Amino acid sequence: MPERLGMLIDLKKCISCQACTVACKVHNKVPLGRFVNRVLKVGPEGNFPHLGYYGLPAACMQCTDPPCVDVCPTKASAIAPNGVIMIDDKKCVGCRYCMAACPYGARVFNEERRVVQKCTFCFERRERGRQPICVQTCVGGARYFGDLNDPQAEVSRLIHERHAENLLPDLNTQPGVFYCRP
Amino acid sequence: MSDIHSRYEAILDGKLDGYVQSACLQCVGNCGISVYVEKGRAVSIEGNLLDPNNQGRLCAKGQAGLAQVYDPERNRYPVERVGERGGGQWRRISWKAALTKIATRLRGLRLAGRPERLVFYGGRNMMSGYTTRFAHAFGTPNHFNHDSLCANSRTVACSVSMGEGWPLADYRHARYILLLGTNRFETNLPYLGGAWRLAEALENGAKLVVVDPRFNLTAAKAHRWLPITPGTDGALVMGMIHTIVEENLYDRDFVAEWTEGFPEFVARVLPSHSPEAMAPLCGVAAETIREVARDFAGTQPAVADWLRGVCAHQNGFQTSRAVLTLNALVGNIDRRGGLCFTRALPLTPVAPVPAVPSQPKVDLSGTPTYPLAQNLQHAVLPAVARGDPYPVDTVICYHASPAYATPQPDAQVAVLRDPEKIPFLVSIDPFYGETSHYADIILPEVTYLERWDLVSWPYGFEFRPYLFLRKPAVRPLEEARQGRDIIRDLALRIGDGMEAFFADDIVAYLQKEVTGTGADWNELLENGVFQSPEPRSTGRFRAGGFATPSGKFEIYSRTLAENGHAPLPGYQPIPQPTADIGRQYPFHLITFKVNVHNQSRTANLPLLLEIAGENCVEINPVDAARIGVTDGQMVRVRSESGAVRIKARVTAGIAPGVVAISHHFGHTQYGTVARGRGANPNLVITCFEDRLGGMVAYNDTLVTVEAPA
Amino acid sequence: MGQPQTWDWKVAGYLFLAGAGAGAFLVAVGGNLSLSLSRAAALLGVCLVGVGACLLIGDLGIKLRFWRVLSNPTSSWISIGSWLIGLFMSSGTIYFFFPGATLAWVGMLAAAGTATYTGVLLGVVKARPFWNTPLLPVLFLVSALSTGAALITLLTAWMGLPAAPWLRRDTFGLLILEGLLVFLYMLVMVQSTATAARSAREVLRGRWRFWFWLGTVSAGLILPSAILTLAPGRSWGELSAVMVLAGGASLRWWMLRAGARRALPGESWADVLI
The missing domain is CATH 3.40.228.10 (Dimethylsulfoxide Reductase, domain 2)
Incomplete structure (x- = not known):
């Protein structure tokens, strides 16, 4: 089976440190005020002293049926053979219809390059044999990255073992990014 | 020059793109980093996979570090004060003029037999061996770091109980x-x-x-x-x-x-x-x-x-x-x-080693006031103001900012701005901070990504000895020079025998320190770290006992008994305020830090500010309702020592009766990006202390929170 | 940590101009008005749609690449819409010079497509439940016709031609229909998912309440309907036309801006707006 890159984010392990938020921006040159990847703060919720608080790292879900790709008028957005949704900078006109269509708010407009930008699982780093920076830098060790089509891969195994879920599953976009509940 | 060295030089010169392994200093964790340099410009930072402590990870602060180097408001060249101290008027001068001026003054102190009148006011600069060398070679015992603002009570308690400082x-x-x-x-x-x-x-x-x-x-x-x-x-x-x-x-x-x-x-x-x-x-x-x-x-x-x-x-x-x-x-x-504990690999002392001066220190460490603790940084300037035990002439401030970091900073500023108390004040600083504002001369230092440091790091969670080498990822910007370079140049200009201690240039000096540690310089240069092959050892006390007078873990401490203090641990309540004070100031103020900022030196970093851009006073909803404060409202937090205006954050995440303000913000200097965000809690905190531990009690101030009418 | 706004007034302006321009063509040509008026309406329609298209191109990140948007007409409604705009503008232009029945039909089809697809463009976005309904293209088409009729009223006056007797009546009818559609739309949304209901509440009682109540409902629907019923004078009709245009523009604005996506845990309302 061909490679299908995906990720598991274990919210029990995420410590909301925001290392991935900043790392993503530095390594992917995301302008200020925009977030291709960010850790949402959920809480503190509840009444003193019974409180809950967790972080929700959210970036592109690398959907199998991606609404953003469907709406792209120039075919700049496309699913690469390994399942990662890529934007061809040379084709993107910056109409931002994909940003309207993405249910996860995972796409941003890059004012400097005048095109839309999104998570590529750090395409350039992978080319150099490195992990996506969010995976490498994750302080809580919450992110697992690998081939979802390889049942032996840690990411596939853990998705199964930990009963991982997708965000907004009812939209049936079939994300390649999975979560364990906090 | 080795291949590794020439490759590194090529990266610095912009002839080659590549990773430079170095060490972070956004906090004092000193994580190993790999900085990617393109055409001589650092473009990204990530954790060094070889560093045993962080193993490739790097926190938000570390990732955001490039903006320290490329902050457009960095100090670019030496300046000399024009007009009144603290007036903010400056004149550009050359390095030669600046250093000659300082050296002449210091040489005068030395020749007059008063070297102790120099105070080296430092912080966690990761080169304290070098700055101490300077102070001792010069003849002053007055070299201080920030311990009393940091965690001295923990360190001193550990030393007293088990003979080692930082487990x-x-x-x-x-x-x-x-x-x-x-x-x-x-x-x-x-x-x-x-x-x-x-x-x-x-x-x-x-x-x-x-x-x-x-x-x-x-x-x-x-x-x-x-x-x-x-x-x-x-x-x-x-x-x-x-x-x-x-x-x-x-x-x-x-x-x-x-x-x-x-x-x-x-x-x-x-x-x-x-x-x-x-x-x-x-x-x-x-x-x-x-x-x-x-x-x-x-x-x-x-x-x-x-x-x-x-x-x-x-x-x-x-x-x-x-x-x-x-x-x-x-x-x-x-x-x-x-x-x-991690054993520190001893660096090889570089001969000649200066003797420790015998005069008493101005911070009163080792006296009955502070019998056990060292580096009473908060007490240094008040002592300078008293001129006790002797007057001070020159203060060199490096990696420390009493005007921002110490509770009741106004008291510190009163000393800094008074030429009678401190006739000559030099600041070595990459940024124009609250303390450099009062300097007579500001020497622009480089940031941590432009300098050399070699550290034997005892805070490794693998509990195995290792060294790390911080080295420049880029050449110093503009006229900035690294601290070691400045110190050495100063020593050479002072002369009078000091030059003997600073004969080696920076790299040669560090190479000498490495010799005998088992590390290979080129390997260190390439990898950024050297992990000793020595395996983890536990229970070392079983061989030679604890480094305490009894050789045991001291629940009972004879040292404490001899100094007239409670020799056994117990619950010691913090001094209770009078009922009147308790009524006027019903909330207990505590401080904290957030995960994306360091003490005071990250408030200029846009990548962190867009995550946390100001601080608030956190207050429980029950308390907030009682005093009529709503979330997001500007309030006044006031204590006996001072007051600040700050936004209220009503949250169930704080105990009733307690309010909390984080550090990091409230800068009045430090550049336009950092200025005017939130408030500095030190303006409210009373400078209480624990004299045994030698530490400032940041968390003991009672305050009132007032909604403006 | 919110993201900045995706689409601003330029897109709303385009939605409005494309609707009104195409609507004017539909009303004039479809209503069998005089040839001179039909030609003028064609020119006006082409110009307005052209201005709208310029706004849209002006909104692109890289304007000189606008021609690329034609490359995906099988799945992207921006591509389909671009082809429709192109077809409308070319057939409308040719109609202006060489009016004829075939061209009228081609032009009307393209105009109906242009007026409707703007609703489809938003309506197919599943991520934004306030838009994601087949009612939206219907509402946009009706609004296109009402604003188109308003334009024809003004055009007639400007050209000093006699007003078509049915125009007033039909405009009134369109406004009633549009009012019912707006009512139905909000009713559906309030009963729909939490996000759609929140969007509807923000329109009815929140951030866009003035645009909705003053712009669309009062100026765009109630007052012109009342004027058209109660005040027979021609200048009253022209005033009501201006108001209808304002109402149509407001409609596009709140409809665009209130199209929020469902918030992920930890996201605020501001984070999920378009």
């Missing part, structure tokens, strides 16, 4: 982790190395209990959060100890063989510290105290770790002693999963 909790192998006043998932030293290992421990099933009046991100991950009354951690810990002893849950062998004074402790102190007696003091139910105590003793290995939430109180030293005793009772000193 790290071996989270990774602990099964039960009790954290008191330390927000381990957001801060601590070294933050990152401990945080990821704690996360791993939790994944592997360890139990985590967090004791903190504030519901932080560590409490969010805890199995149990105990929102304690501020300053009463000692009561909780003593209640736990009482239970452990009463129920015979302690490690009898370790206690019998390796502790000093246990019987006296049990007989004299424990009876008055039952959980029932402690519960009303600390706000944790007696039954909870017992439960936690039983779990702690029954789930081995267990470790209790603590930091500023405990030691930045006036009872910080004695509470730290109590926490240490708790650890010792279950035998978790220098044991897998307990409080452990």
Whole structure:
């Protein structure tokens, strides 16, 4: 089976440190005020002293049926053979219809390059044999990255073992990014 | 030149793109970093995979570090004050003129036989060996770092109890982790190395209990959060100890063989510290105290770790002693999963080594005022103002900012701005800060990505000795020079024998320090770190005993007894305010840090500010409703010492009766990006201290919160 | 940590101009008005749609690449719409010079497509439940016709031609229909998912309440309907036309801006707006 890159984010392990938020921006040159990847703060919720608080790292879900790709008028957005949704900078006109269509708010407009930008699982780093920076830098060790089509891969195994879920599953976009509940 | 060295030079020269392995200094965790350099410009930072502590990870602060180098408001060239001190008027001067001026002045002190009138006011600059060398070669004992603002009470308590200063909790192998006043998932030293290992421990099933009046991100991950009354951690810990002893849950062998004074402790102190007696003091139910105590003793290995939430109180030293005793009772000193130590690989001293000057220090360390502690940084300028035990002529301020970092900063500023008290004030600083504002000469230093440091790092969570080498990822920008370079140039210009101590240039000096450590210079240059092949050792005390007078872990300390202080740990309440003060100032102010900022030096970094751009005063909804404050409203927080205007954040994540303000913000200098965000809590905090621990009690001030009419 | 706004007034302006321009063509040509008026309406329609298209191109990140949007007409409604705009503008232009029945039909089909697809463009976005309904293209088409009729009223006056007797009546009818559609739309949304209901509440009672109540409902629907019923004078009709245009523009604005996506845990309302 061909490679299908995906990720598991274990919210029990995420410590909301925001290392991935900043790392993503530095390594992917995301302008200020925009977030291709960010850790949402959920809480503190509840009444003193019974409180809950967790972080929700959210970036592109690398959907199998991606609404953003469907709406792209120039075919700049496309699913690469390994399942990662890529934007061809040379084709993107910056109409931002994909940003309207993405249910996860995972796409941003890059004012400097005048095109839309999104998570590529750090395409350039992978080319150099490195992990996506969010995976490498994750302080809580919450992110697992690998081939979802390889049942032996840690990411596939853990998705199964930990009963991982997708965000907004009812939209049936079939994300390649999975979560364990906090 | 080796291939490795020429390749590195090519990267610096912009002829080659590549990674430079160095070390972070956004906090003092000193994580290994790999900086990617394109055409001589640093473009990204990531964790160095070879560094044993962070193993490729890097926190938000570290990732954001490039903006330190490329901050357009950096100090670019030396300047000299024009007009009044603190007037903010400057004139550009050449390095030669600046250094000649300083050297001439210092040479005069030396020739007059008054070298002790130089005070070197430093911080955690990671080159204190070098700056101390300068001070000692010059002939002054007055070289200070920031210990009294940091965690001195913990360090001194550890030294008194077990002869070593800074144990790290071996989270990774602990099964039960009790954290008191330390927000381990957001801060601590070294933050990152401990945080990821704690996360791993939790994944592997360890139990985590967090004791903190504030519901932080560590409490969010805890199995149990105990929102304690501020300053009463000692009561909780003593209640736990009482239970452990009463129920015979302690490690009898370790206690019998390796502790000093246990019987006296049990007989004299424990009876008055039952959980029932402690519960009303600390706000944790007696039954909870017992439960936690039983779990702690029954789930081995267990470790209790603590930091500023405990030691930045006036009872910080004695509470730290109590926490240490708790650890010792279950035998978790220098044991897998307990409080452990990393041996520092000794760097080779570079000859000639200057003698330690014999004059007394101005901070009164080693006197009855501060019998045990060193580096009473908060007390230095007040002592300078008194001219006691002798007047001071010149202060060199480097990596420290009394005008921002010390409680009641106005008192510090009053000394800084007074030419009668400090006739000559030099600041070495990459940025124009609150303290450099009062300098006579500002020398522009480089940032941490442009300088050399070699450190034998004893804070490794693998508990194996290692060295790291910080080296420039880019050439110094504009006219900035690194601290070592400035110090050395100054020494050479002062002359009068000082040049002998600074004959080697920076790299040659560091190479000499490496010789004999087992590390290879080129390997260090390439990898950024050298991990000694020496395996982890535990229980080293079993071979030679503890480095204490008794050779044991001292529950009873003869040193304390001899100095007239309580020799046994116990709960020591922080001094109670008068009823009148308590009525006027009904809230207990505590401080904290957030995960994306360091003390004061990250408020200029846009990538962090867009995540956390200001600080607020956190207040419980019950209290807020009572005083009529709503979320987001501007309020006035006032104490006996001062007041600030700050936004209120109404959150259930803070105990009623307590309010919390983070550090990081409230800059009045430090560039246009940093200025005007939030408030500096030091303006409200009274500079209380624990004299035994030699530490400022940041968390003991009572305040009132007022909604403006 | 919110993201900045995706689509601003330029897109709303385009939605409005494309609707009104195409609507004017539909009303004039479809209503069998005089040839001179039909030709003028064609020119006006082409110009307005052209201005709208310029706004849209002006909104692109890289304007000179606008021609690329034609490359995906099988799945992207921006591509389909671009082809429709192109077809409308070319057929409308040719109609202006060489009016004829075939061209009228081609032009009307393209005009109906242009007026409707703007609703489809938003309506197919599943991520934004306030838009994601087949009612939206219907509402936009009706609004296109009402604003188109208003334009024809003004055009007639400007050209000094006699007003078509049915125009007033039909405009009134369109406004009633549009009012019912707006009512139905909000009713459906309030009863729909939490996000759609929140969007509807923000329109009815929140951030866009003035645009909705003053712009679309009062100026765009109630007052012109009342005027058209109660005040027979021609200048009253022209005033009501201006108001209808304002109402149509407001409709596009709140409809665009209130199209929020469902918030992820930890996201605020501001984070999920378009």
